[in-house]
Amino acid sequence: MAYPGYGAAPMGQPGAQQDPMYGFFTAVAGQDGQISADELQRCLTSSGMSGSYNPFNLETCRLMINMLDRDMSGSLGFNEFKELAGVLNGWKATFMGYDRDRSGTMEPQELQQALVAMGYNLSPQAFHCIMRRYSTNGRIGFDDFIGCCVKLRAMTDNFRRRDTAHNGQANFGYDDFIQVTMNF
Amino acid sequence: MAYPGYGAAPMGQPGAQQDPMYGFFTAVAGQDGQISADELQRCLTSSGMSGSYNPFNLETCRLMINMLDRDMSGSLGFNEFKELAGVLNGWKATFMGYDRDRSGTMEPQELQQALVAMGYNLSPQAFHCIMRRYSTNGRIGFDDFIGCCVKLRAMTDNFRRRDTAHNGQANFGYDDFIQVTMNF
Numbered sequence A, B: 001m002a003y004p005g006y007g008a009a010p011m012g013q014p015g016a017q018q019d020p021m022y023g024f025f026t027a028v029a030g031q032d033g034q035i036s037a038d039e040l041q042r043c044l045t046s047s048g049m050s051g052s053y054n055p056f057n058l059e060t061c062r063l064m065i066n067m068l069d070r071d072m073s074g075s076l077g078f079n080e081f082k083e084l085a086g087v088l089n090g091w092k093a094t095f096m097g098y099d100r101d102r103s104g105t106m107e108p109q110e111l112q113q114a115l116v117a118m119g120y121n122l123s124p125q126a127f128h129c130i131m132r133r134y135s136t137n138g139r140i141g142f143d144d145f146i147g148c149c150v151k152l153r154a155m156t157d158n159f160r161r162r163d164t165a166h167n168g169q170a171n172f173g174y175d176d177f178i179q180v181t182m183n184f
Helices: A020-032 A037-046 A058-068 A078-098 A108-117 A124-134 A142-162 A174-182 B020-032 B037-046 B058-068 B078-098 B108-117 B124-134 B142-162 B174-182
Strands: A169-173 B169-173
Touching: A020 A037, A020 A078, A037 A058, A037 A078, A058 A078, A058 A142, A078 A108, A078 A142, A108 A124, A108 A142, A124 A142, A124 B174, A142 A169, A142 A174, A142 B174, A169 A174, A169 B174, A174 B124, A174 B142, A174 B169, A174 B174, B020 B037, B020 B078, B037 B058, B037 B078, B058 B078, B058 B142, B078 B108, B078 B142, B108 B124, B108 B142, B124 B142, B142 B169, B142 B174, B169 B174
Parallel strands: none
Antiparallel strands: A169 B169
8 A cells, every 4th residue: 555645645535625626616516516507607717717818608607517417417516527627728728829919819710720739620611600600700709719619529529429330420310419409 | 463552562663672671671781781690689679679678689699690591601681681580570479478477588387388389399308408508597588588499490490401201310420510500
């Protein structure tokens, strides 16, 4: 057995309580240990996740929960919250890489470059749809960028689960299609 | 040839110019004769389409345009605008039928009843998704109701076009799926 020396978690204590984000999480999650969309918004704001950018809007928080909320409860436990925080940090770093002048926005072509860098292989028509949907006056704000990343990841995950032959084709029943699409 | 008597459009004049909504449309559409999302918002507000309810938010207007904008230009001509106004009037009448106390909101169960009355045949899980997505503090506002109707109609239309055997199953390629879903 390893000696629980400097840096190791005290024995018998769950790791979560050592986590610097655990305090933010429990302060808003309350007794049920789950956070809903408005609680997530407060939690991400108080933990400084959006940095110097505007706090996430409630709609984006709702999408974030739906992305990870596999039991459709409308809320997240600490592990899902941690997973979300990790993903968000990656997306924030990507956004900051393009927002060199710290204006809080990126250009449509930069969004396309960012999505290609994330591994998305999409047609010009699909990029056109996405850029039209997420740009305001020809620029993409941080919140819209995150909203785009959340939805594109969720749609890709949902598609992949139904693409059983791994050939880029998926079959949906009507009700299933409505559940997947109306959730985001 | 029928005699152009009382009630008929004067001969040689296009019908659109007689339309009471044409004035609202041209006032905001300007020279290009097309309206974008922010122009649609102004047009629906000035024409009183939302009645005593709060004006439509910009996001809902963007979804309305995408529902009817078959050439993906991001804007609507007068005929599409007229089609939209007709559809919106029907949805408004439905909403008002449930909002008997004119509180501006309906209950989740009433949304389910309204969707069933519109002909949607969905599972309890799909209704649960929709009610969770479109309710705020357990109530559905007018704008969210319209947003729900717009998206459900657009998703159903898109699904139906790909359900070539008319058996409630549709096949999507990945890029096509992303275009359909990221647009709404």
